[in-house]
């Protein structure tokens with residue numbers, strides 16, 4: 395099992411769906427992001443680079459391979475680098491009955507006192523559990539990864555929201571994030587595609603739209619054999 399903070403995002407967005415996790419895990423072909431998603435991606439990148447420019451001198455690991463970035467992050471933390479852009483962390487964990495490696499790469503870690511605070515840039519304007527639980531869980535996972543790597547308590551978790559406000563996130567030892575990853579791991583272990591309720595607004599922006607909507611399975615229930623064609627109207631038809 396190898397899971398990352400991105401799996402948390404993939405579970406919650408564009409809408410919470412166990413089926414999406416399963417389909418990704420088994421390698422079902424997924425559509426490329428549409429024009430709207432690409433615009434959001436570009437806006438997110440610009441938001442991040444604007445914040446990067448405001449931080450002065452940083453150690454930039456954005457173009458470094460993930461494995462190498464894990465090692466270089468440890469070295470830079472040991473040397474108390476003031477700001478590291480796109481550091482990387484891994485830690486071993488047992489989720490349910492499965493043991494594996496969990497990874498994550500926050501946007502920034504910033505030296506504060508004898509530790510670091512972790513900061514991510516998000517274009518979402520409302521940073522809270524109701525609107526964006528995935529953001530809170532990603533940040534707490536980064537905090538947990540930092541602590542597993544260094545043995546130090548983090549100095550804080552922050553999000554630069556779409557409004558430019560810096561929002562502090564409370565840290566609960568990574569518990570909520572690990573629970574979500576445990577759920578994701580369970581879904582990946584399933585032998586069959588799990589049920590996921592389809593709905594136009596929740597499925598339309600999802601890369602598996604064609605898989606779930608392109609071939610609707612029609613199940614007909616036959617409460618009794620019809621005596622006439624007119625009686626066919628009482629048959630109930632379900633689209634799954």
Ligand code: SF4
Nearest residue numbers: 411414590597600606
């Ligand atoms: S199309 Fe809908 S049901 Fe299918 S994976 Fe995406 S969100 Fe889930």
